[in-house]
Amino acid sequence: MQRLIFDEEHEMFRDSVRRFMQSEVEPNVEKWREQGICDPAAFIKAGEQGLLCMWAAEKYGGSGIEDFRFEQIVIEETIRHGDIGFFLSLHSRLVGRYLGHLGSAALKERLLPKCISGETILGIAMTEPNAGSDLAGIRSRAVRDGDDWLLSGSKTFISNGINGGAFVVAARTVPDKPHGIGLFVVEAGMDGFSRGRNLKKMGLKTQDTAELFFENVRIPAENVLGDPEKGFYHLMFHLAEERLISAVQEIAHAETAFDLTMDYILERKAFGRPIAAFQNTRFKMAEMRTELDILQTFIDQCVLLHNQGELSADLAAEAKLHASELESTVMDNCVQLHGGSGYMSEYRISHMFTDARVSRIYAGSSEIMKEIIARSIGLDERKLTRGR
Ligand SMILES: Cc1cc2nc3c(=O)[nH]c(=O)nc-3n(C[C@H](O)[C@H](O)[C@H](O)COP(=O)(O)OP(=O)(O)OC[C@H]3O[C@@H](n4cnc5c(N)ncnc54)[C@H](O)[C@@H]3O)c2cc1C
Structure with missing residues (x-):
């Protein structure tokens, strides 16, 4: 069926993404499946190709492309010529957009260029051992400490959990309010942050899925996304x-x-x-x-x-x-x-x-x-x- 939503510019972009997937992803899929994780270097290659966080402003190194059709093309070609477990869009859009919409100026200046280059891979951590569909039931807690927050709890089934360098983490900030949740950016190397093993799964073998643990992780004010009580x-x-x-x-x-x-x-x-x-x-x-x-x-x-x-x-x-x-x-x-x-x-x-x-x-x-x-x-x- 002819698809009427794409024009010539989209089709040219599709050709270039296809060539990238055929040369840089397809030949590696079997190896990634065997090792249970993709090589993080593939994100750097995708970054060099300009495929990551395309929406980000040029001042951060992005292309300022708001047209979602370009992301749709990246998804379609990744799957056709690569593998559905190579989660570029989780990085670029599902998580990256939180930084773009809600991140402080300091956080964006520091983190976005690394996300666009693929040096820092992103993940999002909502699910907990006792709360998946029922997000209002999460138990991870963040309490204010001066200008900072102290985050404790654990998350499970987190995609990009092993390769990830920064995670948007949902935690309860108002104890007696089911929707009193905040969103915090936890970065690799922060004291008190650790991860479990790469979980073995039935499928999605190129994708790393892990547990994440937080023990009084100090979150500076600049790593709080939006209103800390309105994360829901x-x-x-x-x-x-x-x-x-x-x-x-x-x-x-x-x-x-x-x-x-x-x-x-x-x-x-x-x-x-x-x-x-x-x-x-x-x-x-x-x-x-x-x-x-x-x-x-x-x-x-x-x-x-x-x-x-x-x-x-x-x-x-x-x-x-x-x-x-x-x-x-x-x-x-x-x-x-x-x-x-x-x-x-x-x-x-x-x-x-x-x-x-x-x-x-x-x-x-x-x-x-x-x-x-x-x-x-x-x-x-x-x-x-x-x-x-
Ligand atoms: C490979 C993989 C990757 C994932 N990546 C991430 C990630 O990156 N970040 C993240 O935060 N989470 C991630 N998840 C977690 C995922 O989002 C949850 O597994 C999902 O939301 C379901 O939650 P649950 O597993 O707790 O199941 P439950 O909520 O316990 O549900 C069990 C069953 O009960 C049903 N059920 C629940 N509530 C209702 C209801 N109200 N009415 C009718 N039926 C209901 C469900 O549909 C399901 O069939 C991932 C999971 C997997 C398997």
Whole structure:
């Protein structure tokens, strides 16, 4: 399907990103998967190519590009010619934007140039052993100490957890208020900050996921993001983009699987004919093609709305919900059409299947997305059951 949202400038950019992914990422994916982490040098290479924090102002070394379509292209090419676990967008947008929107002038001057060059890799730490979907239940605490804050607690499942040089950490600042949360930037080397091992996972093997520990970490005032009691609202503001990024990743992943499978079914023969000739195969491919085209059109529309600052949290939730569910369905169909080969590690589809499973869990699970969407259409459980 022809996609109408891109113009010539975007297509030229796509060509250059594709060449970068083919030369600097694709040849390394197998090694990264085996070691369970990508080489941090790959972020430096991406920085040299101008692919990190593209939104940042030129005075910090960025390109000042606000058009999200360029990030969408980076995501699509990273997945097609690299790996979904190489989390450039987590660094550049999911976390980088917090620094850009909420960081003090001193923090931005010190940290942003290193994020743009790839020298400092970013992560975000919200989830705790006892609080994932229920963010208001976090127990990490930050208490004021003069102009500084002292941060204590622990986080788990944190992406870029081993390679990361700076983390946005959510911690409770108002003890008796569920939404009384602050956001703090913790940097590698701060006293009291340590990390656990690289957690072993079912999929996303190129991605390092770790626990983080904070023991009275002294956070200077310049590392506080926005209002230290309004972190919950700062997070909510950024979550629409997080969901959009997830949706863009998920459909790019599913598209890549579709194309791999198309190649396979045309080549592989059974009963004297290509697998592609069986009606079941043709119908499955036709169904997937239709679903992918419809969803891509919707996601592209969300991207344009986001560029105009008009993407609502519930529309982003719809995109994330449907993209992650379709991604899972497509992966399952594609493994099936590969037969036994689809179960073998040497075929890319086998690990795309396990990589995809987390999409319905992280960045807000499918169930949480449904809650948000239901509320947006007037079906708020709390209001519906009040007074019963
Ligand atoms: C590979 C990976 C990378 C991650 N990276 C990060 C990261 O970088 N930073 C970070 O902060 N976190 C990260 N996470 C954590 C992730 O965001 C959480 O795992 C996710 O939000 C779910 O939280 P949970 O694991 O505590 O599950 P729970 O919240 O315990 O949920 C368990 C089940 O209950 C369901 N459930 C929960 N609440 C409701 C409800 N109200 N209604 C209906 N069903 C409900 C859920 O949908 C789920 O099916 C990562 C996780 C993984 C696996």
